[in-house]
Amino acid sequence: MMAEDYLLIQGMPGTGKTSTIVALVRLLVTMGRSVLLASYTHSAVDTVLLKLKEHFTDFVRLGRAGRVHAELQKFGAEIQTQSLTTPEEMEKFYDSKPVVATTCLGTNHPVFQRRKFDICIIDEASQIVQPAAIAPALLAGRFVLVGDPEQLPPVIQSPAARRRGMDECLFSRLAADGNTVQLTLQYRMNRALTAAANHLTYDGRLSCGSETVDAATVRTLENRRSLLMLDTSDLDWRHSSDAHGAVSNAAEATLVAHIAAEMVERGLPAADLGVIAPYRGQVKLLRAALPAAVEVNTVDQYQGRDKSVILYSCTRTAARRTDSTGDRADGMETTDILSDHRRLTVAVTRAKHKLVLVGRRDALTTVSAVRPTVRTPGRRAGAPD
Numbered sequence: 001m002m003a004e005d006y007l008l009i010q011g012m013p014g015t016g017k018t019s020t021i022v023a024l025v026r027l028l029v030t031m032g033r034s035v036l037l038a039s040y041t042h043s044a045v046d047t048v049l050l051k052l053k054e055h056f057t058d059f060v061r062l063g064r065a066g067r068v069h070a071e072l073q074k075f076g077a078e079i080q081t082q083s084l085t086t087p088e089e090m091e092k093f094y095d096s097k098p099v100v101a102t103t104c105l106g107t108n109h110p111v112f113q114r115r116k117f118d119i120c121i122i123d124e125a126s127q128i129v130q131p132a133a134i135a136p137a138l139l140a141g142r143f144v145l146v147g148d149p150e151q152l153p154p155v156i157q158s159p160a161a162r163r164r165g166m167d168e169c170l171f172s173r174l175a176a177d178g179n180t181v182q183l184t185l186q187y188r189m190n191r192a193l194t195a196a197a198n199h200l201t202y203d204g205r206l207s208c209g210s211e212t213v214d215a216a217t218v219r220t221l222e223n224r225r226s227l228l229m230l231d232t233s234d235l236d237w238r239h240s241s242d243a244h245g246a247v248s249n250a251a252e253a254t255l256v257a258h259i260a261a262e263m264v265e266r267g268l269p270a271a272d273l274g275v276i277a278p279y280r281g282q283v284k285l286l287r288a289a290l291p292a293a294v295e296v297n298t299v300d301q302y303q304g305r306d307k308s309v310i311l312y313s314c315t316r317t318a319a320r321r322t323d324s325t326g327d328r329a330d331g332m333e334t335t336d337i338l339s340d341h342r343r344l345t346v347a348v349t350r351a352k353h354k355l356v357l358v359g360r361r362d363a364l365t366t367v368s369a370v371r372p373t374v375r376t377p378g379r380r381a382g383a384p385d
Contacts, residue, residue: 001027006137008125008171008180009146012206013197013349014188014306017146021121022052024144029056029098033118037101038136040128042067045101047304048123049075052099059099062106077109104132112139119144126171127303129154133170145171150201151346152303177377185209188306188352190216192226196355201345218309218353220267226354230259231361232317239317246281249315253282256313256358257289263309270294274307276347282315299343302350310351314359 011017021037025048028035037059039045046069049061053075061068061075068076084090094100094111102109104122120140125133126147137143149172156167187209189197194214198204208214217224232252239249256275264270270293277283278299286296295307348355 003142006143008175009144010148010180010182011146012148012183012186012202014186015183016187017183018048018051020183021048021123021146025052025099026056028119035099036117036120036136036140037099038104038120039123040104040132042103044124045103046072049101058097059101060097062102062109104128104136107135107139126169127152127154128169130170147171151342152300153342175377180377187213189349190214190226190353193351193355196227197349200348216353221263228356230356230358233360233362237317239315247279247315248281248285250285252313252315252358253285253289256286256311260290260294260311268309272308274350275311276302277313277315279315282313299347303346306350306352308352309354312347312357314357314364317360317363
């Protein structure tokens, strides 16, 4: 409310950044402010609106109807403007809506040529390349960036572009003491999983929001330990790559599927179990081996989601070495997503009660999962990686 130009909100895992955005939008509308709500993906925009519509419905969702969530179709611009016939009616309609929601790339809509907003709120801002984030921010007098630079970065395919800083998001570029609010009370992970997230990334800043969350376990499983590593180093298993470079490990996929089946047989609801693999090739194998009720996806697709139990299939069985640029060195495979610290952070913070890592310890200990230099206020120097 008091920010002169902009504010950053770092929403750590499970801290309720969507609920925070919804509360902020409701407060701003109550104060008579107009709000532009944006994110990079349609699903992220819809996630906020689905929660917002429980309290407030005077908004319009821009975008093609086919890309909008079914429960939000009636709020879509295509539906709400069907009966309007003149430019004046269209302008009056759009000006009357206190909240307009769109993707960052949807800011080429004609409404933005004639209207400026009081506040722009950009969700998942740490995953958006700077040019895409700047576009909606310029349409308002002030803007709020919501995200977590310790989680998924912008996806940049070009190694040269990454080396030149294209994967730096606007959130990280602007972050400084005094302009960033950190959400640190989380309501997802129990005590052990919170400790793992703190050790890996958050340097003790993340804490359980209630005693119930802190002590929660999976009561249907005999092994109550919340964090387990199933080491396959003694097994002669090797990952493989197809002609398109898709990485998979058939033996490990079979093992993960067996563990999942055992958990479901012992009483764990299939909908409470999630399986994550860092490679699309492994995801394909796992989906074929598991029932549809068990959600299997990549790390990126699990961003913003959680399950009671997560099985993480590490897949790779060989180390790789890289040169200082991150490119291939000495004939070894190039560094990839398994050694991406921010994706690792996402993977280990999806489980609420139990996380099981399946993979070769000898390979994983050689992975250079070095924490990237991320400008985040409040981090303690020298914290353990």
